[in-house]
Amino acid sequence: MTSPEAGAGADAVPFVLRRPGVPFPPPEYDEFRGRPGLVKAALPSGDTVWLVTRHEEVRQVLTEPRISSNPAHRGFPAPSRTGGVPTAEEVPGWFVALDPPDHTKFRKALIPEFTVRRIRSLRPAVEEIVDDTIDRMLARGDSADLVEDFALSVPSLVISSLLGVPKVDRGFFEAKTKVLVTIGSTDEERDDASQQLLRYLDRLIAIKTKRPGDDLISKLAGDGSLSPQELSGVAMLLLIAGHETTANNIALGAVTLLEDPQWIGDERTVEELLRYYSVADLVALRVVVEDVEIGGRLLRAGEGVVPLVAGANHDPAVFARPHEFDPSRSAHGHVAFGYGIHQCLGQNLVRLEMDVAYRKLFSRVPTLRIAVPLEELPFKYDGVLFGLHALPVRW
Amino acid sequence: MTRISVDTGKCIGAAQCVLTAPTVFDQNDDGFVELLQQAPDGAESRSARMAASVCPAQAITVRE
Ligand code: HEM
Ligand code: SF4
Numbered sequence: 316m317t318s319p320e321a322g323a324g325a326d327a328v329p330f331v332l333r334r335p336g337v338p339f340p341p342p343e344y345d346e347f348r349g350r351p352g353l354v355k356a357a358l359p360s361g362d363t364v365w366l367v368t369r370h371e372e373v374r375q376v377l378t379e380p381r382i383s384s385n386p387a388h389r390g391f392p393a394p395s396r397t398g399g400v401p402t403a404e405e406v407p408g409w410f411v412a413l414d415p416p417d418h419t420k421f422r423k424a425l426i427p428e429f430t431v432r433r434i435r436s437l438r439p440a441v442e443e444i445v446d447d448t449i450d451r452m453l454a455r456g457d458s459a460d461l462v463e464d465f466a467l468s469v470p471s472l473v474i475s476s477l478l479g480v481p482k483v484d485r486g487f488f489e490a491k492t493k494v495l496v497t498i499g500s501t502d503e504e505r506d507d508a509s510q511q512l513l514r515y516l517d518r519l520i521a522i523k524t525k526r527p528g529d530d531l532i533s534k535l536a537g538d539g540s541l542s543p544q545e546l547s548g549v550a551m552l553l554l555i556a557g558h559e560t561t562a563n564n565i566a567l568g569a570v571t572l573l574e575d576p577q578w579i580g581d582e583r584t585v586e587e588l589l590r591y592y593s594v595a596d597l598v599a600l601r602v603v604v605e606d607v608e609i610g611g612r613l614l615r616a617g618e619g620v621v622p623l624v625a626g627a628n629h630d631p632a633v634f635a636r637p638h639e640f641d642p643s644r645s646a647h648g649h650v651a652f653g654y655g656i657h658q659c660l661g662q663n664l665v666r667l668e669m670d671v672a673y674r675k676l677f678s679r680v681p682t683l684r685i686a687v688p689l690e691e692l693p694f695k696y697d698g699v700l701f702g703l704h705a706l707p708v709r710w
Numbered sequence: 711m712t713r714i715s716v717d718t719g720k721c722i723g724a725a726q727c728v729l730t731a732p733t734v735f736d737q738n739d740d741g742f743v744e745l746l747q748q749a750p751d752g753a754e755s756r757s758a759r760m761a762a763s764v765c766p767a768q769a770i771t772v773r774e
Contacts, residue, residue, distance in 0.1 A: 430739070430741045431729065656767060658724050660724075
């Protein structure tokens with residue numbers, strides 16, 4: 316049933332995402348899920364949005380053509396106080412922010428590079444990257460920060476290899492991408508790093524157009540479906556979408572597996588880690604472009620909608636004992652990668668990276684342990700993504 | 711018997727189906743779904759139904 320006062324007028328609850336001492340996903344999600352209709356909330360940015368916490372309705376929002384991914388529409392929500400999501404007008408090729416039919420061209424051009432077969436063929440390259448990263452970490456002595464020295468390095472190196480960044484330049488790439496995701500970086504440092512990366516990508520595209528290799532940029536530059544500007548935006552999107560997300564999952568999962576080693580080597584672990592942590596909870600932001608009923612509420616054009624994937628992935632209607640980490644359950648149907656046409660393009664690469672990362676890490680460093688009490692681990696309470704700022708380890 | 715059909719126009723190449731029911735679905739080099747069999751039964755039909763439920767693009771139809 317549609318309630319008459321839906322939309323304007325409903326009181327907005329402040330949306331305090333995560334805070335120290337409270338587990339993630341926060342207990343409020345369970346409470347919101349239990350309420351009829353949807354909850355109206357004020358994000359830290361001040362924008363009011365509808366929060367969606369039930370699995371079924373999250374999937375409905377993410378497949379509803381009257382709900383848009385394009386931040387150019389009036390009312391599109393910004394998650395935090397600083398900056399919003401770029402539009403494809405600001406960064407050509409930023410196709411996660413496009414609706415069909417514009418989105419379709421990019422997705423079609425990219426899926427051949429992310430097929431199951433293609434990703435499987437990358438396993439040796441990913442293994443080599445993970446081995447090299449572990450070598451570098453071990454060479455430092457008997458302790459490290461597993462976030463900085465491992466979890467952030469692996470996805471950056473994997474994406475640069477996929478894009479076709481030559482080995483000699485990967486150190487530059489790794490350093491610049493780290494600046495982008497380090498909370499301590501200033502705005503100037505961040506702007507400077509992304510300008511340098513974009514300039515680098517432009518040059519790389521020019522080179523690969525003349526002398527193609529066996530990599531994503533060469534193939535896309537060669538088939539002419541995207542302009543060079545679009546291609547550099549696409550490369551930047553892959554880099555940003557696939558870096559901190561994957562790093563956070565690798566680091567959080569390492570904590571879980573060090574605490575509960577019985578699951579090390581179990582094939583079902585990665586999927587359950589993805590569901591359990593749902594790090595990209597605040598990523599799939601949307602705006603209503605035509606009135607539509609969701610969860611018994613009439614949502615009006617111009618209203619922001621936030622489908623909380625961590626809420627959906629902890630919905631007891633779909634996952635029994637949702638707050639327990641249990642790889643023996645079927646984590647099938649989780650929406651940690653979103654749902655609908657924007658569902659994560661890199662998801663099978665993530666599965667490969669996590670699998671290789673844990674296999675190598677725990678077999679090559681069998682004495683690995685966390686160097687501080689668990690209560691002292693610095694979780695990311697302040698970012699769009701859930702994760703860890705640092706993970707001090709010893710071996 | 712279960713009958714499966716796929717709508718390649720809707721498919722977005724996420725390959726959830728291939729991972730869930732590898733003996734029923736395949737992905738061609740362009741990344742789109744291809745059916746390996748149209749009428750699976752037993753365990754294969756169960757995994758095909760599971761694939762239909764996880765397909766993000768709702769591109770898989772199962773008829774009993
Ligand atoms: C654990 C790691 C990751 C998580 C949790 C994650 C999560 C997500 C989510 C929730 C979306 C949907 C956004 C929306 O609907 O608005 C998405 C889209 C996307 N992801 Fe990921 N992602 C991860 C890793 C990666 C990697 C490694 C890559 C690239 C190599 C990548 C590339 C993309 C792209 C390009 C999109 C946009 C797809 C589209 O709009 O069609 N992601 N991701
Ligand atoms: S799961 Fe659906 S969208 Fe993905 S490849 Fe299979 S049919 Fe296509």
